[in-house]
Amino acid sequence: MTDSKNKKKKDEGEESTFEGTSTATAEPQKTEGVLYLGIDFGTSHTSVAASNGVRETISSHVGYPKDVVSRKLLKKDVLFGDEAMEKRLSLNFYRPLEILKTKDHNRDDFEANLKAAQDLLKEIIRLAKPRKDELVYGVIGVPAQASIHSKDAIIRTAKEALDSVMLCSEPFAVAYGLDMLDDVLVIDIGAGTTDLCRMHGTMPEESDQITIYHAGDWVDHRFAELMVEKHPQAQFTVQMLKEIKERNSSVDERVEPALAMLPVNGKPTEFDVTAELREACQGMVPPIVEGLKKLVSTFDPEFQQRLKNRVLLAGGGSQIRGLHLAIEREMHKQLGGGKVNRIQEPVYGGSNGALKIAHDMPAEYWEKLK
Amino acid sequence: MALPAPRAESTIVTTAVPETPTTEAAAAPSTPPKQRLSTAQMLHLMRLEMDRALKHGYPISALAVGLDGFDEEHHLPWRRTLMPAIFQELKAVTFQNDIRGLGVWTERFQLAIFPHVTPDRLILMAEDVAKRAAALKLQGVPETETISVSAGISHNLHPGPKSFESLIEEAETGMGLAQSGGGNKVIQAREVERELDRLRDEVDSQIAEIQQFQEKLFSDVDNKDELWGHALVNKVIELFQREPEKTEGVLRVEREVIAVLKAELAAWRETSAAGRIIDSQKQIGQLERRVAKLTESLGLTEAELKRVAKLKNIDLGVASLYRIVQGLSADEGGAEQKKEMLKNIFDANMTLRGQLAALKKT
Ligand SMILES: Nc1ncnc2c1ncn2[C@@H]1O[C@H](COP(=O)(O)OP(=O)(O)OP(=O)(O)O)[C@@H](O)[C@H]1O
Ligand SMILES: [Mg+2]
Numbered sequence: 098m099t100d101s102k103n104k105k106k107k108d109e110g111e112e113s114t115f116e117g118t119s120t121a122t123a124e125p126q127k128t129e130g131v132l133y134l135g136i137d138f139g140t141s142h143t144s145v146a147a148s149n150g151v152r153e154t155i156s157s158h159v160g161y162p163k164d165v166v167s168r169k170l171l172k173k174d175v176l177f178g179d180e181a182m183e184k185r186l187s188l189n190f191y192r193p194l195e196i197l198k199t200k201d202h203n204r205d206d207f208e209a210n211l212k213a214a215q216d217l218l219k220e221i222i223r224l225a226k227p228r229k230d231e232l233v234y235g236v237i238g239v240p241a242q243a244s245i246h247s248k249d250a251i252i253r254t255a256k257e258a259l260d261s262v263m264l265c266s267e268p269f270a271v272a273y274g275l276d277m278l279d280d281v282l283v284i285d286i287g288a289g290t291t292d293l294c295r296m297h298g299t300m301p302e303e304s305d306q307i308t309i310y311h312a313g314d315w316v317d318h319r320f321a322e323l324m325v326e327k328h329p330q331a332q333f334t335v336q337m338l339k340e341i342k343e344r345n346s347s348v349d350e351r352v353e354p355a356l357a358m359l360p361v362n363g364k365p366t367e368f369d370v371t372a373e374l375r376e377a378c379q380g381m382v383p384p385i386v387e388g389l390k391k392l393v394s395t396f397d398p399e400f401q402q403r404l405k406n407r408v409l410l411a412g413g414g415s416q417i418r419g420l421h422l423a424i425e426r427e428m429h430k431q432l433g434g435g436k437v438n439r440i441q442e443p444v445y446g447g448s449n450g451a452l453k454i455a456h457d458m459p460a461e462y463w464e465k466l467k
Numbered sequence: 468m469a470l471p472a473p474r475a476e477s478t479i480v481t482t483a484v485p486e487t488p489t490t491e492a493a494a495a496p497s498t499p500p501k502q503r504l505s506t507a508q509m510l511h512l513m514r515l516e517m518d519r520a521l522k523h524g525y526p527i528s529a530l531a532v533g534l535d536g537f538d539e540e541h542h543l544p545w546r547r548t549l550m551p552a553i554f555q556e557l558k559a560v561t562f563q564n565d566i567r568g569l570g571v572w573t574e575r576f577q578l579a580i581f582p583h584v585t586p587d588r589l590i591l592m593a594e595d596v597a598k599r600a601a602a603l604k605l606q607g608v609p610e611t612e613t614i615s616v617s618a619g620i621s622h623n624l625h626p627g628p629k630s631f632e633s634l635i636e637e638a639e640t641g642m643g644l645a646q647s648g649g650g651n652k653v654i655q656a657r658e659v660e661r662e663l664d665r666l667r668d669e670v671d672s673q674i675a676e677i678q679q680f681q682e683k684l685f686s687d688v689d690n691k692d693e694l695w696g697h698a699l700v701n702k703v704i705e706l707f708q709r710e711p712e713k714t715e716g717v718l719r720v721e722r723e724v725i726a727v728l729k730a731e732l733a734a735w736r737e738t739s740a741a742g743r744i745i746d747s748q749k750q751i752g753q754l755e756r757r758v759a760k761l762t763e764s765l766g767l768t769e770a771e772l773k774r775v776a777k778l779k780n781i782d783l784g785v786a787s788l789y790r791i792v793q794g795l796s797a798d799e800g801g802a803e804q805k806k807e808m809l810k811n812i813f814d815a816n817m818t819l820r821g822q823l824a825a826l827k828k829t
Contacts, residue, residue: 130727172539180540229720230727249823263816278804298804300811454812457805462813466820 131463132227134235134259135452136218137267137445138251140194141288141313141413143217146448147225148456154444155179155221159213160188177220182336193217194240195289197247211247215254222258232260234463236451238267240290240308261463265454267447268294269301271411274450275440280403282392284385284424284437285447286414288313291381293388295396295404307391311384313414317342320370320377328368331359341370347418348378378417386427393432406436411446415439509571513580516569517631520582520623528589528622531638532557532596533576535615535650546574548607549600553577553616556599560592576642578635586622586655593618593653601651617645620655670718673725674704700728 133148144154155178162168162176176184193214196207204210218237227233239251248264255262268283272294281296291312295305317339324331324338337359345355355371389408393401405428410421421437428435440446504512520527532553537545554572557579561568570579581589600616608614619641623629645652677700703724799805 228723230724245819245822245826248819249826252820252823263812264819265812265815273805273808276800278801278808300808300815454809458809458813462809466813466816 130231132225132231132233133452133455134222134225134227134233135270135448135450135455136221136235136237137270137447137451138194138214138218138237138239139267139287139447140192140240140290142444143194143221144445144448145221145225146445146452147227148452149226151225152445152448153221153224154448155217155224156182157192157194157217158182158185158190159193159217160185160190161213163187163189175216177217197240197244197250211250214247214250215257218251218254219258233258234261234455234458235259236263236265236270236455236458238270238447238451239264240267240292261467263455263458263462263466265451266294266301266306268292268306268411269296270448270450270454271440271446272296272409272450274446274453275409277407277409280400280407282389282404282408284389284408284410284412284415286312286381286385286410286412288413291385291388291412291414293385293392295392297396297400304395305392307388309384309388311381312412313339316346316377316381316414319380320374323373323376324370327373328359328370330361331366331368332361332363333359342374342377343416345370345374346378346416348375348382348423349419350375378420379423381414382420382423382427385424386431389424389428389435390431402434405432405434408435408437409440410437411440411443413443415443506571506573509569513569513571513578514631516580516582517623517634521629525583526585526622526624527580527582527634528584528586528620529578529580529634529638530557530589530593531576531578531619531635531642532593532600532616533618533642533646535617535646537612539574543574545608545612548605549603549614550574550577552603552605553596553600556603557596560595560599564588564592576639578638580634586620586624589620589622590653590655593620597651597653615651617642617650618653619643619645620653622655670722670725673722673729677725677729678704703728 131148135146137144139157141157142154143157144152146152158178158181160176160181161174162171168174171184171187176188181188181190189209191206191210191213193210194217196204196210197214222233222235225233235255237251237255239248251264252262268285271285272278272281272283278296279298283292283294283296285292285294289310289312291309293307293309294301297305317335320338320342321333321335324333341355341357345357347355354369355374357368357370358365359368360366393405396404408424408428410424415421421439425435425437428437442449517527534546534549534553536542537549539546550572554570554577557570557577561579561581566581566584568579568581568584570577572578597616597618601614603614604610619638621634621637621641623634627633641654645654
């Protein structure tokens, strides 16, 4: 085994010295001068992994200065990511992916959100630093439930910035990136949605996917409700709670308390929010396991056991401490067993996978989707 | 003269702030202490000085000074403290050297012109200003912060076209190049030009080399025009020769393309030496598309570079790591299965495109 591998390596090394002759016949095609991109277009974060080694992530926020004065002050026509978030008061501020995921195109601000999404996509491609003479091919992971209008918008934008583009579903990209294609259940906990997807060796279909709205944003709002209930005197915004969550989130009965400074009548005051935060995070477990149950029970009985033991936890929400264990415990209760693994790079899981797809995709497919 | 002339003994006569917007943000303390003339008035005076210098043929130099770092988004308050202080240093240095100048400061940079001053003298002064700026200790700016400035210098002692605009632009460009080159430097526009000349020479010699190479390569072929390689190389060279005024960025891009061409030619020669004609039309098509894309962006680059070059170095991007092979290799785990999945993704995308096209029609 190792022997043949080594041999292969060696052969490749020799060939590469005179690519010109060898590639005309060899199967893998020579595509010098092509940059591949994997892009994860998420509600909360947009990330790119590129074949030049560049990896970037920005929060999916876009803002345009409200008026001439703010534009002068900000010295930019459009702001992205955390910077847009920071200065949102002087901006027309968008979280465009939130809208793109909905099917409601009659909202007044749909077009504006579309434009923001397009600008965001251009920005993430720019961040990947393509060279001016390189062709750029990209695979974009989009939410499974994105409407055809949204996909249309994404493709149109992408075509402006990319030389060839394909879309694929986000959870699929995650699994492909980890080389787990058979009998795997991916749980991608994002901001707006948690996507559950069953993989069984071919492309997942409609019936292999479940989307639930118990995700990061839901936790933030639940956390806020609990705070109002337990600490009515504390003043906060959901954004503040989200930051507290990201620093302290856990479902463990852990020793170290989560302490937060929140103003009371304008005076910063320390609160112990451990219990509220834990309860909010735990709220996600039952609906997730409910979804898992559906996907497992409708699977080929012979492979149900295997599927249960191959659950992958991905997405920003997978960083909640102890969550995978809590899901396991709940699975034991409801499904009589199960094993959940967290992926190592929650932020780049989707874009890494999309990059691998882009890179593995045969050249002639790319040519056809120019 | 319509406007009051600067007082004869004054060094740098005034400070001014740009049209600061009059909103909540303007409430921040940005009004300089002794504002005598508006920025517009001051710029008008500077322009008059330049006109006079050009008319009478005496030297005039311009200096642009900017802070390194302290980005305007996050460190505006520090900039507002530092810039007037640095301007004071500039005034002091001007006074010490017993010369006269006109200047303005803004949060972004300061600009001054010095009639009758040659660039070599101004360089020394700029270096002095930089030294003094580095030693500044100001309330409100943490001592742990290293202060350094970059400066650009321009002048009218060259044969090229001259105007107030180009004087300022060259100084700003020098400053931008200094900043992007690590900061804490003074760069004279002339130096930038020399660098351009060097690049130009290099590109010229590359072109000559490639032409020779071509000659050798095609010497035994009768109908050269039918050869894509030949035609392509000529097209590219012609395109480049057509660009009259080249900025540094364009030249660098150009050098890159030529290098690409060279490599392609070399690879091609390998095959023709082996007695084969390249049969992969795809590869040719791809190279052509790349060149087309590049030349297209050259047009853009011209306009954009002028602006960008002021602040940043031209970023040519990072080259792809996958320079040689692409596609799933046969010995990869689950290759067959993956191949099928990739085909499914592709098919799904083709279907989607079809749907979108149909959508557009309705
Ligand atoms: N350390 C953390 N603990 C808990 N939650 C976190 C942590 N870090 C990030 N999150 C949450 O993860 C969510 C974002 O995850 P991710 O970036 O995967 O979403 P997305 O892919 O942009 O969204 P979607 O998949 O819904 O489009 C946010 O709700 C964020 O608050
Ligand atoms: Mg996601």
